[in-house]
Amino acid sequence: MPSMFGKESKKKELIKNLGNIYLDIEREYGVPSGDFPDLQEMQEKLLHHDFIKFPPLKKPLLDSVDKMLAEDIAKLMSLIPQEQLDHKEETQVKGGAFDSVVESPFGYKRGEGVDAGSMEPSHVWIVDKDKPKYDEIFQSLSPIDNKITGAAAKTELIKSNLPNTILSRIWKLSDLDKDGMLDSEEFALAMHLMQIKLNGHDLPQELPRHLIPPNRRK
Numbered sequence: 001m002p003s004m005f006g007k008e009s010k011k012k013e014l015i016k017n018l019g020n021i022y023l024d025i026e027r028e029y030g031v032p033s034g035d036f037p038d039l040q041e042m043q044e045k046l047l048h049h050d051f052i053k054f055p056p057l058k059k060p061l062l063d064s065v066d067k068m069l070a071e072d073i074a075k076l077m078s079l080i081p082q083e084q085l086d087h088k089e090e091t092q093v094k095g096g097a098f099d100s101v102v103e104s105p106f107g108y109k110r111g112e113g114v115d116a117g118s119m120e121p122s123h124v125w126i127v128d129k130d131k132p133k134y135d136e137i138f139q140s141l142s143p144i145d146n147k148i149t150g151a152a153a154k155t156e157l158i159k160s161n162l163p164n165t166i167l168s169r170i171w172k173l174s175d176l177d178k179d180g181m182l183d184s185e186e187f188a189l190a191m192h193l194m195q196i197k198l199n200g201h202d203l204p205q206e207l208p209r210h211l212i213p214p215n216r217r218k
Helices: 002-016 018-029 039-046 059-077 082-086 097-103 131-140 150-160 164-174 184-198
Strands: 147-149 181-183
Touching: 002 018, 002 039, 018 039, 131 184, 147 150, 150 164, 150 181, 150 184, 164 184, 181 184
Parallel strands: none
Antiparallel strands: 147 181
8 A cells, every 4th residue: 555655646746747847858859849738738637547557668769750750751752743732723812802902012911921022023032131140050050062951950940849740841841952951041941931930920831932042943
């Protein structure tokens, strides 16, 4: 009986300190805070579980997942035929009163978030505004031939604490040539998209033309 009381006491202590455990995992494994379940809800659920039955942590599995996110996913994205992206139908409502909303610079969310820069001349790339700052970060990641690996980019992107699902979409949109690496322009684009999301705006399903560097537009 005393041993049972000891286990229950340790269990309650772990549940009470779950917030600190979240922080330890976030720091050690680079898991964004947005990927953790709600703290209070998790604490309530853990009260009804037997901790002894939990399987031990297997670090090789975590390493495999980390490798998959950093390398394999990027390689898979490069296999998607470009034609599928080029010929995807637009879902924007057209005609009647909606025409003035879309075409006017005073339309809904015009010039905000991902739409910022869309009304600039074709030679202007809005990302250039902050590119010197992003270039400093890029150089700190030890690029080779003006490119950094997915693993190197991840070390910077996870500092945003955005969920991995969002960071994966940012990676997909930024890796313009789908080679699984980022050059200085692609990295600056990734940082720009990350800031858009941090400012509370939605990310696009496809990269708008005005966010593509002018020298890479077709």
